[in-house]
Amino acid sequence: MDNRFVQRFIEIAGxxxxxxxxxxxxxxxxAIMPLIIIGSLAVLLNNFPAFGPVDLVGFLNSIFGEGNWQNVGGTVWNGSFAVIGLLIAFxxxxxxxxxxxxxxxxxxLISIASFIMLVPVTEDWGLNFAWLGAQGLFVALIVSLITTELFRLLVKSNITIKMPDGVPEGVQRSFQALIPTALILLLVGIFQxxxxxxxxxxxFEVIFNVIQAPLQGIGNxxxxxxxxxxxxHLLWFFGLHGTNIIGSVIEPIxxxxxxxxLALFQQxxxxxxxxxxxxxxxxxSFVFxxxxxxxxxxxxxxxxxxxxKQKHPYKEIAKLSTPAGIFNINEPVIFGLPIVLNPxxxxxxxxxxxxxxxxxxFALDLGLVPKTVAIVPWTTPPILSGYLVTGGDVRGIILQLFNIALAVVMYIPFVIAGMRTLNKQNEG
Structure with a gap:
């Protein structure tokens, strides 16, 4: 592989x-991922299926009455996933x-205020929840970036109120933001x-119809x-954190x-x-x-x-990497084997x-396995994650086991080749 190409690729990706x-x-x-995960798990709990003799929903209904306890999960949803646009704006x-x-x-705070100014209002003068959540995500992103850049421009241009020395720092920050806040909110108001x-x-409707809906359609x-x-994985191969680099692009989609x-599953x-x-x-859950x-x-x-009892560096690295690997942390094997820049x-x-x-x-699209209806922490081990993200269905576990077995079979020839190459290098 041409070193100049590799270096250029790493530089651009970096x-x-x-x-x-x-x-x-x-x-x-x-930052908001804990709220998203908890809101997701609340919905999953509210709709958890019976598993053999264990019927959690039925048990809770018998204690608190039909559906009463599920109001808790509903309010958790309202404070997390239902207002994800508002959370992202801040x-x-x-x-x-x-x-x-x-x-x-x-x-x-300026971003949140601007976002709320743009949210459609219901007939009874309330904010429309439909746009506070995921449907308003792209507007939240655009508003947060533009208002912050305007805030930076105004502050750096010294269009602020200067307070004398001795004034508490909190008061200084408040007055420093006064004029920029007024100008930004005025611009947002005129735009609205x-x-x-x-x-x-x-x-919201313009951005959703022109940008968000088409991107979501392509993303699916x-x-x-x-x-x-x-x-x-191409980025990871070059030693770059692929998940972080592309995360900012795919998360909004x-x-x-x-x-x-999740919303439909809740219904x-x-x-x-x-x-x-x-x-x-x-x-x-099914690939990474x-x-x-x-x-x-x-x-x-x-x-x-x-x-x-055969000893080999690969085996030692595998032993050290197993505890972390169970929880989807794979830096030890990626950099220890290594996989990075290993042809x-x-x-x-x-x-x-x-x-x-x-x-x-195809397993999900053809209906062999349920689609995903929950978000779990990325450190959730395989098997458990497959069960939870499919709404508590064992077919999610079966698909994970099949995928792992297929991946093992595909990896084995390359493990053998890698070991032979390493042995020859050691002998030489």
């Missing part, structure tokens, strides 16, 4: 991964402002008035899933899809009948098992090839996840 606005979007989603603006060494709290008069449609296709899987699945729709196949839990590259299968393949491992490291993406897509 710049993209470090781009300020993409990093702010990525960190904004990471979180992304906060992180972007901090990257400029500005007042993150002020930027976040023009949209109402000229277009007679909210900016097999080619898009293959591209995401391929790019993620795939989170609304799982949100729609009683079967996990087989929800609309979207490709979601973030789809990739995390053990981490990127399905490296839990690589560890198993090493143990199969290096049998019994022998390039083919399986990229080919296997792409293959599993195709297998899993």
């Amino acid at each position: 710049r993209i991964g470090a781009q300020r606005h993409l990093v702010a979007v990525r960190d904004g989603f990471v 979180s992304v603006a906060y992180n972007l402002a901090k990257s400029y060494d500005l007042d993150g709290l002020a930027a976040g 008035a023009l949209m109402t008069v000229v277009a007679e449609i909210s900016v 296709t097999l080619p898009a899933a293959i591209v995401v899987s391929f790019l993620n 795939y989170l609304p899809l799982i949100e729609e699945n 009683g729709v079967s996990a087989f009948e929800v609309p979207y196949t490709v979601t973030k839990p789809f990739l995390d 098992m053990g981490g990127s590259g399905t490296t839990i299968a690589l560890i198993i393949a090493i143990f199969i090839v290096v049998r019994g 022998i491992m390039l083919i399986p490291f990229i080919l296997i996840p792409v293959t599993l993406t195709i297998v899993s897509f």
Whole structure:
């Protein structure tokens, strides 16, 4: 492989991964991920199926009355997934402002205020929840980035109120943000008035119809899933954190899809009948098992090839990597084996996840396995994650076991080749 090409690729990918606005979007989603996961699990609990003699929903209904206890899960949903747009409006603006060494709290509050100003109002003068959630995600991203850039421009231009020395720091920050806040909200107000008069449609509907809906439609296709899987692992092969680099791009596309699945599942729709196949839990649970590259299968393949008491560096690395690999942390095997810039491992490291993406897509799309209706922490071990993301269905476990077995079979020839190459190097 041409070293100049490798160096150039790493340089370009590194710049993209470090781009300020993409990093702010990525960190904004990471910050609210605990709320998203808890909201997802609340819905899953409310609709948990009977498993053999264990009927959790029936048991709780017998104690608290039919459906009464499920109000708790519903309110948790309202405070998390249902207002994800509102949360992102603050979180992304906060992180972007901090990257400029500005007042993150002020930027976040300005972003939230601007976002709410644009949200359509119901007839009884309430905010329309339909646009506070995933449907308003792209507007939240645009608002948070634009308002924070305006805030930065105004602060750096010294269009602020200066307070004398001795004034408490909190008061200084508050007055410093006063004029920028007023100007930004005024601009947002004028924009909203023009949209109402000229277009007679909210900016949310425009952005959703023109940008968000088409991207979500493309994102739910097999080619898009293959591209995401391929790019993620190509970046990892060059030692770059593929998940982080492409996360800021795919999160706004795939989170609304799982949100729609979750909302329908909460309303009683079967996990087989929800609309979207490709979601973030789809990739995390059925492709990235053990981490990127399905490296839990690589560890198993090493143990199969290096049998019994036979000693080999590969086996030692597999032993050290197993505890972390169970929880989808695979840096020990990626950098220890290594997989990074290892030409022998390039083919399986990229080919296997792409293959599993195709297998899993058809398994879900054809109705052999339920679609994903829950988000679980990315460290959730395989088997448990497959059961939970499919709404508590053992077919999710079966698909994971099949994928792991297929990946093990595909990894074995390359493990053997890698061991032979290492042995020859040691002998030489």
